[in-house]
Amino acid sequence: MKMKVLAIMGSPRKRGNTYQATQELEKEMQKLGDIKFEYLFLKDAHLEMCRGCFNCVSRGEEFCPLKDDREDIEKRILEADGVIFASPVYCQMISGLMKNFIDRFAYIFHRPVFFRHRALAICTTAGSGMNETLKYLETLHIWGFGKMNKLGVIIPPWTMSEALKKKNQQNIEKSAHEFYKSLEKGGMARPTLTEYIHFRFMKFTSSMGDYFPADHEFYQNKDNYFYPVKISPFKRIGVTIMMKIVLFLMRDVGPADN
Ligand SMILES: Cc1cc2nc3c(=O)[nH]c(=O)nc-3n(C[C@H](O)[C@H](O)[C@H](O)COP(=O)(O)O)c2cc1C
Known part of the structure; x- marks a missing residue:
């Protein structure tokens, strides 16, 4: 059966660097097999700001006072085989859009559900904060994904050198292979x-x-x-x-x- 990947896009720029890097990865993955890619732009999603009541964690997510797309988004993740969390680096960290998305699913850190799924963290940066941002996104492994795949792409504000272009392309190809392989393997592994x-x-x-x-x-x-x-x-x-x-x-x- 065709594998499905849901890319959750955390940049307010819908056709920006993060989208382009994710598209490059998609292109590489499509060379390896037929995969259905879907993009969820947090910029367009109806996902309100977490109010910090803690109801979702303590009493259950059904007690969240915010009525928006949260439940539908969770369903979309459940229906996919792979999930990509893609964010630009903003002031050394993920974007506010991505952080609010994660906060709204705080209860999953307590009650993980995505065991069948595999995940990839992508970040783009002008130069700094890549490791910190990817490390933070990696904490999402607790949602059940197990070991996360990672991809960092450096896109400076000036004309990119040929060497950096080549390095980015190599990293994208490597990540596409690794993510594809982990998706193909699938299944629920023995816990580490x-x-x-x-x-x-x-x-x-x-x-x-x-x-x-x-x-x-x-x-x-x-x-x-x-x-x-x-x-x-x-x-x-x-x-x-x-x-x-x-x-x-x-x-x-x-x-x-x-
Ligand atoms: C508000 C803001 C903060 C940023 N902070 C950083 C930063 O701390 N380090 C860095 O290297 N680049 C930083 N950047 C640059 C972006 O990470 C980079 O251009 C990224 O590729 C943008 O992706 P996008 O086009 O998908 O939004 C920042 C950009 C913005 C708009």
Whole structure:
């Protein structure tokens, strides 16, 4: 079946550098196989500014007071096989549009859902802030994507040297190959140690049902991991011991009633 990629575009310039870099990547990926690409321009999406009520995280996303395209966007991501998060560097970081988009989905950091999906972070910059921006976008792996692919493209405001053009093109081709390969592989992998530790800590905090009722419900039938998968007894026992030690060391900062 044809694979589908949804590119979430965080630049207010719809046909700007970030779009052009993403289009170049699409062109390279189309050489490898028939992929359906869709573009979601956050500039045009009806996605209001997060009000910071924290309802989505604590009580559940259905309690978000903002009625806009958030739910539809989540559905579109779920329907895709791959997701691209593309942003220009603005003052050393992602754009405001991209940050608000991420804030509006804050609950997914607590209750991840995109395990079947693969993701690629793209940023374009005039020269600085690329590593910081890509590193930040990489935190989206927590939404379930696992290891993220990354692509940084440098587009200076002056005429680009042939060497930089070549380097950008090489990076785009490399990323297209890697992202295509990870999409082709697909499936839900065995969690890495870090991913498993993350699950165990989330499950632990979810047990404080008063603070996070939505997490409590989400994690209560997830005993092993987010999805059915074999976890080695060594991993399970090792992480249990590690958690006991960490929780002992943190005994003074935990909730008084737990
Ligand atoms: C408000 C603003 C802030 C920017 N901040 C940076 C920056 O910190 N470092 C940098 O190298 N380029 C910076 N740039 C340049 C953009 O990252 C670069 O031109 C990018 O490719 C623009 O992508 P776009 O055409 O898709 O919007 C900034 C541009 C704008 C408009």
